[in-house]
Amino acid sequence: MKTVLVTGANGFVGYYLVQHFLRSSYRVVASGRSKEHSFPDHPHFNYYDSHFIFLSTDFVFNGERGMYSEEEQRSPVNYYGQTKVFAEDAVMQYPFQWSIVRTVLVYGRSANGKLNFVEHVAAALRRNETLRIFHDQVRTLTYVEDLASGIVDIAERKAEGIFHLSGKDAMTVYEAACKVAQFIGQNDSQIQPICEGDLNAPAQRPKLTGFTITKAQKDLGYDPVSFETGLQKTFQSNAVS
Ligand SMILES: NC(=O)c1ccc[n+]([C@@H]2O[C@H](COP(=O)([O-])OP(=O)(O)OC[C@H]3O[C@@H](n4cnc5c(N)ncnc54)[C@H](OP(=O)(O)O)[C@@H]3O)[C@@H](O)[C@H]2O)c1
Incomplete structure (x- = not known):
């Protein structure tokens, strides 16, 4: 059986679209802004009122202070x-349930072959390449499964507003790369510390980011792993389930 997602199902056209898909033997997952709907019961029909969850970034801050909380002034540099x-x-204008999840430099085992920071460092070191990594940029790197389970908790609790979901350990990106080298048993002398100014990059990056995660810890019971544990989980063979 094919499945179709119909957003705006409560609208004029949406209503008839749902009926026609059901008649054509589709399973219909429908959503609208209101909790109420006027569809009759049907075994292949499910309706959900929408809770919009948007993924945002530490790059909304200018990076002058670091360890940002949810309330702090946004002032992007790129x-x-x-x-x-x-x-x-735009999300904050949404008149129904919304949440904004900001996160920081996410790592873990990628499922699609597109390498993230930690995997990229490990792969380059294993090829004996020299890496140039920023030592003037601080981040609280985020283990991907902590982020995913935090977002599920937000959905389950219908927790609204802005949440900072990141790791808890603040370090420079260079330090993070050296920890990866140590973890995989490679020599970290292949990693050269550089400043942003050493690269002629067209876009500026915020220097000190990282998040205070107190709100998520208190409201969601968010409890991210240490960077060391995140590395273990990333490089253990069955990390992606
Ligand atoms: N990864 C991080 O370190 C990090 C840090 C802070 C915030 N974030 C935020 O987290 C979110 C996810 O990041 P990610 O690392 O998972 O990114 P990603 O690996 O690049 O994945 C982005 C996904 O969005 C889809 N997409 C991109 N443009 C689209 C479009 N115009 N219409 C529909 N789909 C589109 C892509 O589809 P295709 O696969 O079909 O291309 C892909 O599935 C992003 O919003 C990012 O800004 C990520």
Whole structure:
């Protein structure tokens, strides 16, 4: 049986669309902004009122202070951060349930072959390449499964508003790369510490980010792993389930 997602199912066209898909033997997952709907019961029909959860970034901050909490002033230094500020503002206008989840440099075992920071460092070191990594940028790197389970908790509790979900250990990106080297038994002398100014990069990056995660710990019971444990989980053979 094919499944179709119909958003705006409560609308004029949406209502008839749902009926026609059901008649054509689809399973219909429908959503609308209201909790109420006027569809009759049908074994292949499920309706959900929507809770919009948006993934945002530490790059909404300018990186002058670091360890940001949810309430702090956003002031992006590059276009990516600016697009996220625009998007956050749009989400905040949503008149129903919304949550904004900001996160920081996410790592873990990738399922699609697209390497993230930690995997990229490990792969380059194993090829004996030299890496140039920022030592003037601080982050609280986030283990991907902590982020995923935190988002599920937000959905389950219908927790609204802004949440900072990141790791708890603040370190420079260079330090993080050296920890990866140690973890996989490679020599960290292949990693050269550089400053942002050493690269002629067109886009500036916030220097000190990282999050205070007190709100998520208190409201969601969020309890992220240490960076060391995150590395173990990343490199253990059955990390992606
Ligand atoms: N990874 C991090 O370190 C990090 C840190 C802070 C915030 N975030 C935020 O977390 C979110 C997910 O990040 P990620 O690392 O998982 O990114 P990703 O690996 O690049 O995945 C992005 C996903 O979005 C889809 N996508 C991109 N443009 C789209 C479009 N115009 N219409 C529909 N789908 C589109 C892509 O689809 P295809 O697969 O079809 O291309 C892909 O599945 C992003 O919003 C990112 O800004 C990530």
